[in-house]
Amino acid sequence: MRTTHPGYATQAARDALQGGERYLVAAGGDGTVHEVVNGMFQDNQPIVADAVLGVVAAGSGCDFVKSFGLPGDAVHAARHLAGHAVRCIDIGKVTFCAAGRR
Numbered sequence: 001m002r003t004t005h006p007g008y009a010t011q012a013a014r015d016a017l018q019g020g021e022r023y024l025v026a027a028g029g030d031g032t033v034h035e036v037v038n039g040m041f042q043d044n045q046p047i048v049a050d051a052v053l054g055v056v057a058a059g060s061g062c063d064f065v066k067s068f069g070l071p072g073d074a075v076h077a078a079r080h081l082a083g084h085a086v087r088c089i090d091i092g093k094v095t096f097c098a099a100g101r102r
Helices: 008-018 030-039 063-067 074-081
Strands: 023-028 052-057
Touching: 008 023, 008 030, 023 030, 030 052, 030 063, 052 063, 052 074
Parallel strands: 023 052
Antiparallel strands: none
């Protein structure tokens, strides 16, 4: 599905996982990947503990794909998604508070 507004990919990922899906694919840039990853968590816990995220670069930079050595074009990325290689990666949560606020 095509995203239509900020937060759309987050909600779509969350809905898919809550609906029983285990495999997600983010086709876009780093912003799309960011939103999908956010949608994989609720109340600081994964919605599905063994969910798998595939990424197809379609953004202007897509540093995520470059950082993990994933294919940069859609044809090779689709072949990669059909494979069996899965890599575990850590995520972190950053909370920003404006100066003087708690």
